[in-house]
Each structure stands twice: as C-alpha cells, then as structure tokens.
Amino acid sequence: xxxxxxxxxxxxxxxxxxxxxxxxxSWTTIVPALARFDSIGVLRAAVELINDGEKPDAxxxxxxxxxxxxxxxxxxxxxxHGYVIKHGFVSDTRVSNSLMRSYKTSDSLEDAHKxxxxxxxxxxxxxxxxxxxxxxxxxxxxxxxxxxxxxxSDVFPNEFSFTAALAACSRLRFMxxxxxxxxKIVKLGIEKGNVVVGNCLIDMYGKCGCMDDAxxxxxxxxxxxxxxxxxxxxxxxxNDELELGLWFFHQMPNPDTVTYNEIIDAFVKSRDFNNxxxxxxxxxxxxxxxxxxxxxxxxxxxxxxxxxxxxxxxHSSGVRLDEYSLSVVLASIATLAVVPWGSLIHSCALxxxxxxxxxxxxxxxxxxxxxxxxxxxxxxxxxxxxxNLIAWNAMISAYARNGDSTGAIKLFNRLKQERFMKPDRFxxxxxxxxxxxxxxxMEVTLGYFEMMVNEYGIKPSVEHCCSLIRAMGKRGEVWxxxxxxxxxxxxxxxxxxxxxxxxxxxxxxxxxxxxVAAKMIELGDADEDEYxxxxxxxxxxxxxxxxxxxxIRKIMRDKGIKKEVGSSWIQGQNVAIQL
DNA sequence: ATAGGGTTAG
Numbered sequence: 001x002x003x004x005x006x007x008x009x010x011x012x013x014x015x016x017x018x019x020x021x022x023x024x025x026s027w028t029t030i031v032p033a034l035a036r037f038d039s040i041g042v043l044r045a046a047v048e049l050i051n052d053g054e055k056p057d058a059x060x061x062x063x064x065x066x067x068x069x070x071x072x073x074x075x076x077x078x079x080x081h082g083y084v085i086k087h088g089f090v091s092d093t094r095v096s097n098s099l100m101r102s103y104k105t106s107d108s109l110e111d112a113h114k115x116x117x118x119x120x121x122x123x124x125x126x127x128x129x130x131x132x133x134x135x136x137x138x139x140x141x142x143x144x145x146x147x148x149x150x151x152x153s154d155v156f157p158n159e160f161s162f163t164a165a166l167a168a169c170s171r172l173r174f175m176x177x178x179x180x181x182x183x184k185i186v187k188l189g190i191e192k193g194n195v196v197v198g199n200c201l202i203d204m205y206g207k208c209g210c211m212d213d214a215x216x217x218x219x220x221x222x223x224x225x226x227x228x229x230x231x232x233x234x235x236x237x238x239n240d241e242l243e244l245g246l247w248f249f250h251q252m253p254n255p256d257t258v259t260y261n262e263i264i265d266a267f268v269k270s271r272d273f274n275n276x277x278x279x280x281x282x283x284x285x286x287x288x289x290x291x292x293x294x295x296x297x298x299x300x301x302x303x304x305x306x307x308x309x310x311x312x313x314x315h316s317s318g319v320r321l322d323e324y325s326l327s328v329v330l331a332s333i334a335t336l337a338v339v340p341w342g343s344l345i346h347s348c349a350l351x352x353x354x355x356x357x358x359x360x361x362x363x364x365x366x367x368x369x370x371x372x373x374x375x376x377x378x379x380x381x382x383x384x385x386x387x388n389l390i391a392w393n394a395m396i397s398a399y400a401r402n403g404d405s406t407g408a409i410k411l412f413n414r415l416k417q418e419r420f421m422k423p424d425r426f427x428x429x430x431x432x433x434x435x436x437x438x439x440x441x442m443e444v445t446l447g448y449f450e451m452m453v454n455e456y457g458i459k460p461s462v463e464h465c466c467s468l469i470r471a472m473g474k475r476g477e478v479w480x481x482x483x484x485x486x487x488x489x490x491x492x493x494x495x496x497x498x499x500x501x502x503x504x505x506x507x508x509x510x511x512x513x514x515x516v517a518a519k520m521i522e523l524g525d526a527d528e529d530e531y532x533x534x535x536x537x538x539x540x541x542x543x544x545x546x547x548x549x550x551x552i553r554k555i556m557r558d559k560g561i562k563k564e565v566g567s568s569w570i571q572g573q574n575v576a577i578q579l
Numbered sequence: 580a581t582a583g584g585g586t587t588a589g
Contacts (some may be wrong), residue, residue, distance in 0.1 A: 066582085
C-alpha cells in the first residue's frame with residue numbers, strides 16, 4: 001500500500017523554482033481555502049507547506065486527503081498515508097476515515113479495506129464508509145456481509161448504516177433481507193424522521209417487486225422530499241403501473257429532471273414511444289439521461305434501426321453524448337452488425353475521451369465480436385485500464401461466439417487468477433456454450449460444470465444444462481443427456497429437449513432424434529414444434545428417406561411453417577449514421 | 580483553521 005519512504009511528498013508536482021508562495025501561507029489560511037473549494041492550487045500549496053516542514057495536525061490532513069482523493073491522486077494519498085503513520089495519526093479515527101474515503105474515491109477499495117483492518121478502533125463511520133464503498137462499486141454481497149458483521153461487532157449501527165445495506169438489497173432483489181432490515185429500522189425508531197432511510201425503503205420494495213409495500217412506506221413518511229417522490233414514481237414504472245405512476249406524478253409538488261426521466265421511462269416500458277418523446281420535448285431541463293432512456297427503450301424492444309436513427313437525432317440536436325449513450329447505441333449496432341457504424345461510434349468514443357470507460361469498452365468488445373472482428377475485440381479488451389466482470393465476460397463470450405474454445409478457456413484461466421474477480425453464471429454460460437459447440441473433451445466440459453456448482457456455488461440454470469446436454473448429445477451420449485434433463489427437473493422444459501434434438505441433428509442420429517422429437521411433440525409447444533419439423537425433415541433427407549421428408553414437408557405447409565434461408569448478418573456498406 | 584459515513588433516472 002505504501003510506496004514512498006521519502007520524507008518529501010513527491011507524487012504531486014510542486015513548483016520549487018517559483019518564488020515560494022508557501023512561505024506566506026500557513027495552515028490558518030490553507031485550511032479554510034481547502035474547506036471551501038477543491039482547488040489544485042490550494043492542494044499544491046498545502047503539499048509545499050508540508051515539504052517545508054510545517055507539520056499539519058488532524059484537520060488539515062483530513063482536508064488534504066479529501067481533496068487529493070477527489071482528484072484521484074492515488075499516489076499522493078498513499079504518501080499522505082505514510083505521513084499519517086509516521087506522525088502517529090493512525091489512531092485518529094477521523095484521519096483514518098478520511099484516508100479510507102480517499103482510497104474509495106480513487107477506486108482502491110482494497111486499500112480502504114486493508115486500512116480498516118489495521119484501525120485499532122474503527123467507529124460506526126468507518127464501518128458505514130466501507131459498507132457503502134462496496135455497495136457503490138457494485139459488490140453488493142460483500143457489502144451486505146460487512147453490514148451483518150457490523151451487527152455482530154460492539155459498534156452500534158445508526159441510520160447511515162442501513163441506507164447502504166438497503167441499497168444493496170434493492171440491487172440484489174433480496175426482499176426478505178430488506179424486510180428484516182426494515183423491521184430492525186422500525187425497532188430502533190429510525191423510520192420516522194429520516195427521509196433518506198424512507199427513500200431507500202421505497203426503492204428497495206419497488207425494485208423487489210413489492211409495489212404495495214413501497215406505497216405504504218411512502219404514505220407513512222412524515223416528510224417527503226423530491227427523491228421520495230421520484231422513488232415512488234420509479235417503483236410504479238418498474239412494476240408496470242403506468243397509471244399509478246402518472247397519478248403520483250401529477251400530485252408531486254416540484255418535479256425535477258429525474259422525475260421527468262422516470263415518466264419517460266414509464267412510457268418507454270409500456271412501448272408508448274410517442275408519449276415518451278412528447279415528455280422529452282416538453283420537459284424543462286432534459287439531459288443526456290432523458291435521451292438515453294428512449295434510446296435504451298428502442299434497444300430493449302429490439303428496434304435497433306430506430307435506435308441508431310434516434311442516436312443520429314441526439315447527435316444532431318446537440319445532446320451531450322455520454323458513456324451510456326455510446327454503449328447503448330453500440331449494443332444496437334452489434335445486433336445489426338454494421339461494421340462501419342461500429343467504427344464510427346468507436347472514433348466518436350475516442351474523440352469524446354470515453355473509449356476507456358468500462359461500459360463503453362465492454363460494449364466495443366461485444367460489438368466487434370458480434371461483427372466477427374475478434375482481433376479488434378482483443379485489442380480493446382487488453383488495453384482497458386480497468387476491467388470489471390462484465391468486460392471479462394464480454395471477451396469470453398467473444399471467443400465463444402467466434403468458435404474459439406482455446407481462446408475462451410485461456411481467458412477463463414486468466415480470470416481465475418485475478419484477485420478480487422470471481423466468475424459468475426454468465427461466465428460459465430459462455431464457457432459451457434463454447435465447450436458444447438467445439439471439440440472440447442467431455443470430461444473437461446463436465447469439469448467446468450462441476451467447478452461452477454461445487455467451487456463457486458452457482459445453481460445451474462436451464463441454459464447451463466442445455467450446453468451440457470448439447471455437448472453430450474453431440475458425442476452420442478443421448479441417454480446420459482436425457483438423465484441430465486430429468487436430474488435437474490427440466491423434463492417439462494421444451495428448451496432442453498430442443499438442445500438435445502439439435503445435437504442429434506448434428507450427429508445425424510435419426511434413431512435418437514425420433515425419440516426426442518416424440519417427447520417434444522408430446523409437450524406440445526408450438527414454437528418448439530416448428531423446430532422439430534425442420535430438424536426431422538433435414539435428418540430424413542440426409543438419410544434419403546424421401547417418403548418421410550415429403551410427409552413432414554406437407555405438415556409444415558399445412559401449419560404454415562417456412563424454412564428460413566441461411567444468410568450472413570455482417571453488413572459493410574451504407575453508412576447511415578451521420579456524425 | 581477545525582465539513583470522516585447515506586437515497587432516486589439510463
């Protein structure tokens with residue numbers, strides 16, 4: 001954690017050649033300046049003051065740490081940490097807590113946790129700071145574990161302790177734990193008189209799908225602020241209660257940009273793009289989010305063409321494009337696989353300086369891989385300054401999609417070596433998919449499946465099992481695959497049989513296919529039926545059983561099933577996005 | 580001189 005053993009703070013460029021302004025400064029003038037505004041100039045002066053031998057006490061140090069943390073000067077924070085240790089400030093919880101905050105804001109959560117572990121007597125603020133650090137960086141489970149640990153410690157939690165924990169429950173859809181925390185809050189008498197706690201409760205119930213409880217909390221709040229109203233409107237929109245949401249909206253005293261964005265989102269979720277667009281044009285202060293909401297709506301409802309058109313409109317209207325605008329439009333381009341548009345957005349990202357943001361870079365990896373440009377995806381991935389699990393998964397799925405099982409497995413092994421990074425169900429989904437599609441030995445595939453269940457405690461989903469079934473079926477282990485289907489209780493799920501039938505089709509195993517097809521017809525899912533007929537007619541044709549082929553073709557004609565003509569999705573012309 | 584912790588939108 002500590003890199004500097006020098007007595008001087010060197011991380012921050014000081015202006016030693018300039019006639020020192022520091023001599024005229026002192027902590028009495030610097031501290032109020034640091035307190036009033038985060039300025040690099042004042043920070044520089046403070047660092048010079050320390051290097052000139054003026055010893056700060058706790059308060060200036062707290063300010064210094066806050067400002068250097070806000071600017072992301074990790075190295076300076078680390079050197080100040082050294083200073084703090086050397087001059088015996090570690091036992092000062094205020095100083096240590098502000099050090100923790102600096103590490104958090106400069107994305108060094110691990111350093112913050114280490115410091116926390118070294119603190120002799122962490123107080124409730126230290127705990128809250130660390131819990132919220134985990135929650136804010138998306139590590140919800142770890143945050144909740146710490147929160148529960150706080151309850152077992154001798155430190156007494158306060159209202160601040162609950163808000164981050166509730167936020168984590170919201171994101172994880174942990175309704176039962178959230179409700180437990182709610183009852184604890186009521187017991188401690190915190191519920192009334194704290195707006196933020198109430199807001200978190202509304203949000204938690206809303207995100208967990210408990211609309212009624214969200215409304216109850218809202219109605220019982222003695223004091224409501226804009227966030228409370230926004231949270232209840234958001235809960236309505238999330239739970240497809242457009243009318244109720246509008247009802248709250250019309251009662252709201254002072255709607256702000258977030259409120260209007262929620263209303264846009266509510267319309268978008270009910271596929272009412274006209275009203276969404278009308279709100280966007282009528283609202284007082286639309287921002288990037290307002291536009292992004294509609295853009296996301298198009299992508300989510302699989303209207304990629306509309307999405308790219310809308311993006312062009314955003315650009316020509318002078319809307320400030322942010323990392324979300326770019327990542328969403330990249331997702332729509334990825335489904336269209338129009339390479340020139342993708343490159344255009346890539347250069348747009350470079351120009352805006354957003355290309356190394358995790359969401360943008362992950363979207364670029366995904367876009368290039370869906371356009372079949374694996375090498376470009378690799379370059380983006382390896383040049384990312386920070387990678388989260390989504391980025392790793394995007395790259396593994398890039399290999400999987402392009403049939404490179406060696407690449408996928410290699411990258412998976414790299415991921416396993418990463419500290420603080422744990423493969424999740426999506427990682428294994430891609431890994432198992434590539435194993436089932438390529439010539440990966442069955443025992444290797446089974447090994448990953450078992451690793452997922454035993455080592456990482458991930459419950460296999462239908463999709464995971466389908467990959468396993470496909471892998472077995474392709475190797476002629478149809479009966480074993482049938483056992484997997486039964487064993488995991490997916491016997492009534494047409495998708496699993498479909499996977500097996502597909503595998504039989506690959507192996508040209510007519511005998512096994514007939515058994516599986518009969519099972520699928522018995523389940524009677526219309527969409528699956530269609531697939532059965534196509535696979536079976538191809539199989540009969542392969543075995544030159546023309547009588548059966550014409551019988552099946554007749555059934556297909558009667559049912560109006562048509563065979564899609566195979567074609568490539570990659571497009572390479574007609575640049576329609578104008579930037 | 581003396582400001583370490585919390586919530587809502589894509």
